[in-house]
Structure formats: C-alpha cells, structure tokens
Amino acid sequence: MDVGVTEPRRTAAGPSFDDWVEARVAALLRFGYLVTGSQHAAEDAVQSALERACRKWSRVRRADDPDAYVRRMIVNAHVSDWRRAARRESPVAEVRLADQVDPADAVSRADAVWRVCQGLPPQQRAAVVLRYYEDLDYPEIAALLGVAEPTARSHVHRALTALRGELERQEPSDD
C-alpha cells in the first residue's frame, strides 16, 4: 500500500508540488548555496524546506508567491542553525585574506565578494543574496526576512561597505 504525497493535479489555486519543484529546484539550490555557503548545507536547507512545502502544499500554493515562501524557509533554517551555533561560537565578522588571493582580474574580485559574504552574519548575507542575486526590492526582502525595511537596507549597506574595505585592502597587491 502506498500513500499519495501531494495532489498531482493542477488546480486553479496553483501548480502541483511536483510541477512546481521540477521547475524551481535548481534555482533554489543555487539560492541555498549562496545563503549557506556550502553545497552540503544548501542541500540540507533546501530539502528541509521542500519537505515542509510538500506537507503544506495546499497552503503554500495558495500563497502569493510559493518561491518566496520556500526561500523564507531556507533562510529561516539557516539563521536558526546559526543562532544555535552562536551560543558556542562567534560569527566571523570580517575576513582578511586579501594577501592570499590572485590579484588583478575579475576572478579575484568575484572571490572578494564571496569572502565578504562568508564573513557576514546569516541574515545580512541572505539580504545581500536576495538583493543582488534574486533582484528583490527592499520591501520584498524585509517581508521575506521578517524585519523592517530599514533593517534590510542596513544589512545590504553594511555588506557593500565590507566589500569596499575588502577591495581597498586588495588594491596594494593589484599594483
């Protein structure tokens, strides 16, 4: 005896879970990878989010944007994990590896972006990914993160400031 997992049919209320996940899973894995910083953590976060979405699909598909619902669960899972870990260890506030990178090309600048992102607290990092990878505006980011819009702006601004500092530290070795 098997048990149906979700309603396979398409309804007026939205797509079936299977149809939706087939179209979106790759993008969600990329998003999860940027938010968590590792393939393993991304798979865990996305799988967990999809499991919840599958169980609650009747509610999720009625949401204005199922993608936003699932992205929120991915971010929540990561922020929640980080909070638990934060009781034992402090986040890396700043990364100084400029003297170890290959200078003078786009690769090193892209690496600088990644180093800066990896040094950000999870919610700040999620805000950056939502802003510059998912192209969401600030009200959307604030809604997804459950924070005020100025907080979302502040997260992104701080990340840009950190990137500027990272590039400036990198400049001497570019010469």
Added chain:
Amino acid sequence: MTDDAELEGLMRAGLERRADDADVTAPVAGRARAAVRRRHRGRIVVGLAAASVAAVVVTAALSSTPTDDTSETPIVEDRTVADGEWRTEYWADMRVDVPAEWGYGGAPMQSGGEVLSCFSEQMLTADGQRLRNDQVQVGYVGRPIALTDVCEMYKHHALEPQTVPYVWLGAEVEIGSVDLGDGFVQETVEVNGSMLTVGTDDPALRRRIIDSARGGEMCLSEVEVQGSIEHDGSLAEDLEPTSITVCAYRTEEIGGNATLSYAGLVGRKATNDYLREVEQAGRPADQCPTSDYVEGEWVVLELTTDDGTVTDRHVAHFVCPGIDLDADSLGGFKTVPLTPELVRPWAVGGIPAVIHGPSTQWAYDYFIGAQG
C-alpha cells in the same frame, strides 16, 4: 575608490559566478518526497496499532465535547471524567483523575539543595482563576513549579496538620506513606517514572485517585527542544479544526529535553476565537532580534478535528513573547506577538499554574506573574 554602482555590479557578478558552483543535480526533491512518504506510512502504522485506544479516546472526546460549547473550561478527553465530577491531569508520562472542582497549587521541588514548596496550598480555582480570600479551599493539584516567591521548606509542611486534600504530580517526595495526623495520610507512589502523591483524610478517595493513574496519551510526554514536535504524521491543513489540544512543556536545564507539565483540551468556541485572532495577527517575525535568550517553558497548541486529526501546530513562547504559527519544534523564533486575545482562548484550567508569563500587566490574568 569604488563607487556604489560599481560595488553593486561587482556583488551581482560575484554572486552570479559563485552560484554556478552549486551542484543543482542533487536529488533534494526526491529526498523530500521520500521523507514525506515515510511520515505518512509511519502515521498509518501507528494509527493501526493504536486503533482500539484511539477509538475509546475519540468516542470519549466526542461524548464529553458539546458541539455548541460556549465555555472556556478545558474539556477533558478521558471517558472516566465524562460525568463532569472528575477531570484528568497530566505530568510527564503520567495521567491521573482528580475531583473536577479541585484547583491548582504548588508541590515540593528541589531548589538550591533544599526541598521547597512555593506554595503547597490551593492558589487557583479549577478554571484557573486566582482563589479569592472569600473562597474556600476545596483541594488542589500541585506541581513542582514556583507559583509564588513565598516558599516553605517541605519538612515544615510534613510537621503541620493538613486539612485541604491534594494531589502532587512529580513532587520531590519519597515513595511511601506519611501520617499527618487526624486521619490525614499522604501516600506517594511512582507511575511511569513520575511521583504521584495524594494527601487526604478520605482513604477511599486516596485509593480511587491512585488507582486511576496510568500512562499519558494526550500529548508527547517529552520533547527535544530543537527536535520535532510532530507525532502523528503530516498535517491535514485542509480540514476544519474544532478543538485545541494544549500541551505545556518545561525544562529545568539548558539543552535538556522539555517535559510535559500540563495537558488540556479546549472546545469549538475557544478554537474559533483563537483562529479568528490568528487571522488578524499579522506577519510572523523575530520579536527579539537583538536578544540572546534561553527558554524554559512552552505551550504547544495542536489544532484538531472532531476525529482527532491534527490540522496545525502552533507554539507559544514566553521569554520573547509570541506564537510560532508554523512550528516544527519548540525552537522557532519567527512569531506573532503574544496578545491577550491570542492567549484568552487556551490559557485556562491549569495553564495559569504552570507557565510563567511575560512581564506585562495583562499577562498576570493568564499566567504565573513575577511574584506569583
């Protein structure tokens, strides 16, 4: 110097480039589906194994749950209390029937190397209201939870004559009988790992209460704080809930498991009132984004249908006051703010005797206050 537009361009390009490193062939969707199937199968197996028990419980629940319930008094699901003269109380993996009119109070507990009680008297009525000076104590159910900052040493309690009968659940009392004078005897037995103490001058009452003790079934008896609170497969969110199972948990140690401290059931009207407030509660958010805190008490609200199917689970938090409307564990932090309207439907019965509320004035009507 790099200008903002250039920085933003760099950020976009850097993230785009890094996103390409993700392995998007990972079978996460298949794993998610498989996990959901396992939960469904588990639910069916458990359901079959427990069918006979469930039938009794469900029948009892229906018989004791008026469909047009307008009361906020907790409905007790056990058939032995259907006559209204008895109700069922829960602690950890133990449940016991007590006279329905008995209220709530404290019970001896370990504190700083001493056994204290804060306070071993009836402090609340059966419906969770504070006992007024003009009301007579009729009996109480005590738990090892500080209801007030006024405490007494248990050894002093044992020396004083007692007149008000009581049941202590999980109290720090040794197994055996103690004669407290004038025929008042306190008897303690162990049930499923918890102490059950009954003090009364009525031997038949004492025997009936002790004989009614058995394993609890209404809520999970113990929960990992960061673990799943699911115990019955997936949620049937499309169904309409008609009652709320109220499961209170507490832990004494950071990182320890949370143990059931109280269980109750509220009926259709309270459920509708609660859901109406939930609809107006706004968007869940982190209510305390700048705080780091440790919690020790929670209330799990299981929305259930007439046949006991769970449609949703919410978790009420009290240190950073709010209700997690999308709860998988006790450890969530995205909540809607706790308000009197969200609390009133379910903070009844024993809840005001087991949960320490937030330090706001309105909370004193529903929970243990800062000074009891």
